[in-house]
Amino acid sequence: MNKLESSPLVHFESRDRRLPEWFRLGFSFGTDGPDPLPPQIILAVEKSALVHFMEDIERNTLVKYAGEHLTHRNASAEFLTDIREPWGFGGILKPYAPAEPNDFLHFAINIPRVEKEAGFCRDCEGTGKDQITGQGTCHRCNGSKKETKQDQSELNMISATLCAIHPLLERPYEVWLRDVKDVGRPQLLSLITSFGPQCPFIAVVFSPEVVGFLARNAGRTLPQIESAMWKTYIQMVPGYERYGPYGFEASVDREGCPSFSVSRDALMSVSGFRQPSSRDRMKFDSTEVMSYHQQVSLLAGIAMLCDMVKTTR
Numbered sequence: 001m002n003k004l005e006s007s008p009l010v011h012f013e014s015r016d017r018r019l020p021e022w023f024r025l026g027f028s029f030g031t032d033g034p035d036p037l038p039p040q041i042i043l044a045v046e047k048s049a050l051v052h053f054m055e056d057i058e059r060n061t062l063v064k065y066a067g068e069h070l071t072h073r074n075a076s077a078e079f080l081t082d083i084r085e086p087w088g089f090g091g092i093l094k095p096y097a098p099a100e101p102n103d104f105l106h107f108a109i110n111i112p113r114v115e116k117e118a119g120f121c122r123d124c125e126g127t128g129k130d131q132i133t134g135q136g137t138c139h140r141c142n143g144s145k146k147e148t149k150q151d152q153s154e155l156n157m158i159s160a161t162l163c164a165i166h167p168l169l170e171r172p173y174e175v176w177l178r179d180v181k182d183v184g185r186p187q188l189l190s191l192i193t194s195f196g197p198q199c200p201f202i203a204v205v206f207s208p209e210v211v212g213f214l215a216r217n218a219g220r221t222l223p224q225i226e227s228a229m230w231k232t233y234i235q236m237v238p239g240y241e242r243y244g245p246y247g248f249e250a251s252v253d254r255e256g257c258p259s260f261s262v263s264r265d266a267l268m269s270v271s272g273f274r275q276p277s278s279r280d281r282m283k284f285d286s287t288e289v290m291s292y293h294q295q296v297s298l299l300a301g302i303a304m305l306c307d308m309v310k311t312t313r
């Protein structure tokens with residue numbers, strides 16, 4: 001019998017005991033200056049868990065599924081599997097050495113530019129002025145004088161990679177986690193994201209540690225999370241910056257239930273029944289996500305939340 005067939009799955013959402021951390025998320029706003037970095041979502045995975053997961057990658061049907069959908073979206077890419085190098089579709093998970101080395105392997109997902117410049121605006125021919133009156137702002141380029149085009153290939157590769165590796169992030173086989181040492185840090189969440197013909201979605205289950213953090217922040221807004229989602233979105237679509245960060249919101253209600261929104265219409269909220277006073281796990285689910293821009297921006301907010309929980313525990 002194959003080792004996977006005999007291995008139970010880890011059901012994070014229904015475990016009553018705490019699980020030692022096998023992966024975590026983080027967020028970086030990036031840097032300016034001579035060596036600029038874009039905003040980044042950080043994925044850190046316990047080394048043995050990632051090695052075991054990769055040993056079974058040939059049996060992971062999601063790699064083929066996501067790869068086919070990438071081709072369908074004109075973004076064909078190979079799923080690279082050498083974790084010492086950039087890996088995932090198109091190598092979007094880039095290894096880096098953290099400041100304090102530990103048993104985790106760290107990978108950065110650089111948030112890509114999706115909206116790219118493509119020469120002068122066709123309407124105003126680069127004047128930035130309204131074509132008919134010669135005054136006021138050109139409606140096509142909004143005065144930027146530039147034509148833009150959308151290149152979603154890298155964004156697609158990010159969503160495809162997250163979908164292909166979600167068995168490790170959401171419901172891993174116990175054999176993948178058998179060598180993870182308990183060093184006193186609990187797993188904070190499980191994560192599932194989609195990539196395919198259906199509307200994108202993202203859902204997480206929070207551990208009691210995150211639920212406790214949210215309870216301590218009941219009734220508050222979470223500006224760091226709003227900022228992470230906004231910076232991620234305008235990194236992808238710089239032209240959106242002129243509309244301002246309205247609708248990029250993150251807050252916790254008086255019951256301790258969080259709510260995130262991106263560009264008004266994509267939302268994440270608590271789903272299912274939960275007793276407000278309990279310190280159980282909490283499912284946080286998306287609705288009305290229309291694009292991978294929104295999916296990845298919501299993920300940036302989740303990653304920032306993980307950073308905030310870690311710094312306060």
Ligand SMILES: [Zn+2]
Pocket residue numbers: 121122123124125126127128129138139140141142143144145146
């Ligand atoms: Zn123009």
